[in-house]
Amino acid sequence: MERQSVGQVTPEVFVFGSREKPLELESGYTLGPVEIAYETYGQPNEDRSNAILICHALSGDHHAAGVHSPHDRYTGWWDGMIGPGKAFDTERFWVICSNIIGGCRGSTGPGSINPETGAPYGLDFPVVTIGDMVAAQKRLIDHLGITRLYGVAGGSMGGFQVLEWSLRYPEMVRSAICIASAARLSTQAIAFNAVGRSAITRDPEWQGGKYNDKGPEKGLAIARMVGHITYLSELLLDEKFGRRLQSANRLSYNFSTEFAIESYLDHQGSAFTKRFDANSYLYITKAMDYFDIARTYGPLKDAFADARARYLFVSYSTDWLFPTDQSREIVRALLSRGKDVSFIDIESPHGHDAFLLEEEKLTRIVSGFLTGVSEEVPP
Amino acid sequence: MERQSVGQVTPEVFVFGSREKPLELESGYTLGPVEIAYETYGQPNEDRSNAILICHALSGDHHAAGVHSPHDRYTGWWDGMIGPGKAFDTERFWVICSNIIGGCRGSTGPGSINPETGAPYGLDFPVVTIGDMVAAQKRLIDHLGITRLYGVAGGSMGGFQVLEWSLRYPEMVRSAICIASAARLSTQAIAFNAVGRSAITRDPEWQGGKYNDKGPEKGLAIARMVGHITYLSELLLDEKFGRRLQSANRLSYNFSTEFAIESYLDHQGSAFTKRFDANSYLYITKAMDYFDIARTYGPLKDAFADARARYLFVSYSTDWLFPTDQSREIVRALLSRGKDVSFIDIESPHGHDAFLLEEEKLTRIVSGFLTGVSEEVPP
Structure with missing residues (x-):
């Protein structure tokens, strides 16, 4: 069919x-x-x-x-x-x-x-x-x-x-x-969840969960970045990104997003904040724990x-x-x-x-x- | 001897x-x-x-x-x-x-x-x-x-x-x-370093690296927490912490630090900020990458x-x-x-x-x- x-x-x-x-x-x-x-x-x-x-x-x-x-x-x-x-x-x-x-x-x-x-x-x-x-x-x-x-x-x-x-x-x-x-x-998975929650609750924009509009976008992005690493295998990361640089084939010697994997994580983190609520992230990871x-x-x-x-x-x-x-x-x-x-x-x-x-x-x-x-x- | x-x-x-x-x-x-x-x-x-x-x-x-x-x-x-x-x-x-x-x-x-x-x-x-x-x-x-x-x-x-x-x-x-x-x-290790650096540079206290005294303590703590998970084996985490709760043997149903692993990471993150400079963390992880x-x-x-x-x-x-x-x-x-x-x-x-x-x-x-x-x- x-x-x-x-x-x-x-x-x-x-x-x-x-x-x-x-x-x-x-x-x-x-x-x-x-x-x-x-x-x-x-x-x-x-x-x-x-x-x-x-x-x-x-x-x-x-x-x-x-x-x-x-x-x-x-x-x-x-x-x-x-x-x-x-x-x-x-x-x-x-x-x-x-x-x-x-x-x-x-x-x-x-x-x-x-x-x-x-x-x-x-x-x-x-x-x-x-x-x-x-x-x-x-x-x-x-x-x-x-x-x-x-x-x-x-x-x-x-x-x-x-x-x-x-x-x-x-x-x-x-x-x-x-x-x-x-x-x-696993304990390790709880640990990663705990770090994600810490990133959200330590973001000053979180305001004890009483944020409006924007909220703790930075903390939520960090939580998502950590999560994404755990969703992918080491093998896949090596194959998909390896040490490939994002733009030039030359090290920048500065703190711009340089390796392709950095850019990928940065994008995943930022995109997530557009569609997900930080407090929900806290509650759902807690339910998982x-x-x-x-x-x-x-x-x-x-x-x-x-x-x-x-x-x-x-x-x-x-x-x-x-x-x-x-x-x-x-x-x-x-x-x-x-x-x-x-x-x-x-x-x-x-x-x-x-x-x-x-x-x-x-x-x-x-x-x-x-x-x-x-x-x-x-x- | x-x-x-x-x-x-x-x-x-x-x-x-x-x-x-x-x-x-x-x-x-x-x-x-x-x-x-x-x-x-x-x-x-x-x-x-x-x-x-x-x-x-x-x-x-x-x-x-x-x-x-x-x-x-x-x-x-x-x-x-x-x-x-x-x-x-x-x-x-x-x-x-x-x-x-x-x-x-x-x-x-x-x-x-x-x-x-x-x-x-x-x-x-x-x-x-x-x-x-x-x-x-x-x-x-x-x-x-x-x-x-x-x-x-x-x-x-x-x-x-x-x-x-x-x-x-x-x-x-x-x-x-x-x-x-x-x-x-490895690509995965670069990814973890990138998340650590993001946690620091997205902390408003970082101020483009021109902080005084306190600095981006929250971001640095998050970076250290992520690091600590990667330094320990899954086996050790299970054996040392497992699902053990920090205080009572009863779930709190709130967002306090509950599992022993959470408390451990929280302590490691906070203690690190007392002895380490956030900008140095950026430079050294970059050198590693x-x-x-x-x-x-x-x-x-x-x-x-x-x-x-x-x-x-x-x-x-x-x-x-x-x-x-x-x-x-x-x-x-x-x-x-x-x-x-x-x-x-x-x-x-x-x-x-x-x-x-x-x-x-x-x-x-x-x-x-x-x-x-x-x-x-x-x-």
Whole structure:
């Protein structure tokens, strides 16, 4: 089948809860009302049993596929994976993607108006966890009339949400696709997140989170630069940039941006500040740090005892932020419980970013896996 | 022999050059007068043939061993390696360590007074290279009446200086000890340096390098935090910190420093600003980025064609900032030219910092190597 784009899509907003009946959070705090920005691609079948929820990563959002206008230069972040004839085939599946709570792209987050004050929440926004994000998604899925998801899929922090879905609502998840992810962040990954948060909160423009307009752009840019290094493999950096100079083939002997890698990072840092909110960056990285299946559900072997999904794990050989061993650890725990699990470590030079870049290989694997799910005897 | 401290030492300062007769730099710019802060441990023998020059790394200085006063709580940065009965045995060797130019611990750097303006150089200080640092050290070594060094030794950026010494002044270097180093930085290491510099120069307190007193402490702290992550292995981070919380065993659900690793990095970042100058950090990391033996001396195999030193290379198994392969690459080039080279990759959990921490293993290796050098037939 020819692979096509889903074409033009329009984001929607689902609102639930109120100050009186808020969403209860893992912290004990509450949040309400809650807005969830989301998009859908494809159509529901009669009993709405063909829905696949896509979960986005740290800097992603609900715009996973298609364009927002005919002249839109950019497609959604996983456009290569979602569409007619693609891995998440919109001829077969009803694909849904929502912005996480705590985010800054339409769902309720620290930049939203706090109903108690009429001003943006800022740091008065409660700390949210991956579990809270999933609980909010659950409300959206209920609202859409879905009783059981054909699948939940995501990479990186999206994979955290996939795992959480499969443990929190085991009866609702037929299949779970967890890509370049883990049961918890490594200490090193927490360390990089901590540096990113420090760069933001030490920026005088942050003002305790009560900034207007511009905000701590410099700090946020630094945080993103650090992040970008961790998303790329050393191999790729060497091949793509090496010691290549940005303009001349002559050292400048000054502090201009000189090596191509410097220019790349500088651009990535600055561009990010145009589309992302610094406080959301704090909240989302904190949620990532907190995620720890063993802490919430007990040792991995026990944590997955009641899981009912068919699992697919994909890792990438040069991903050092979410190394292959972290996927393997979960796979072993599932296998020790006799669960249905597939696992593949893809040889790739692209590091952690491979899940966004290497869509050909991933398409073959995901398509095959989803076909297998359809053949399963209904429970 | 019992290992002892060298005891109390007093730094000295050597001044050379002038505005009229400055040091000519690789950039084409000049610097003069030049002050070099240095310390010596042990005594010269009659013909001063027992001198070993120690080269420090990014954040080190000339205070490599002993204490500055009887009540000094801290010893020099390589005190475990330098002293009576130690690897650099001050009963046998006359050990010298000097602060690099561009530094901030006594040698001329961007914080020094610019004789042309009477104010600190700031960004008017010329960009210096590893070659320039070594050229300045050469003037000190000449001044001390040394015609041939028994050895030059250093780790990390200190290893860059070791290699440069052996290529720039091959007739003056009997042995070269290059630890946890490389012929050039990896692209990833340049990327981390670039982020560190960005954190400094984007700090409003930096003021184009013309700060007084406090300076860009926040930016410098962020730079140091990033650096620290790269100095430690993932294994060590997991073992030393893991997901341990700093105080309670309960998540705080706020943005306080929560995980032990966060607190560690925060402390390291803040402590560094008390002892290091932000502009020096810019200049020294730039010198590291620029260092590239192939660029200066041609392909590695050719670069070392005229080298005359006996070489010892030491790498560490979990060092991902200066990976073992980078040492191996130089070793292969030397062997292909029939040079005298020893190489050992030490199994260690300590990452790049191992060269400062694992002194027992390093002592055995360096002692044996230096004994071998003494047995060599004089050229």
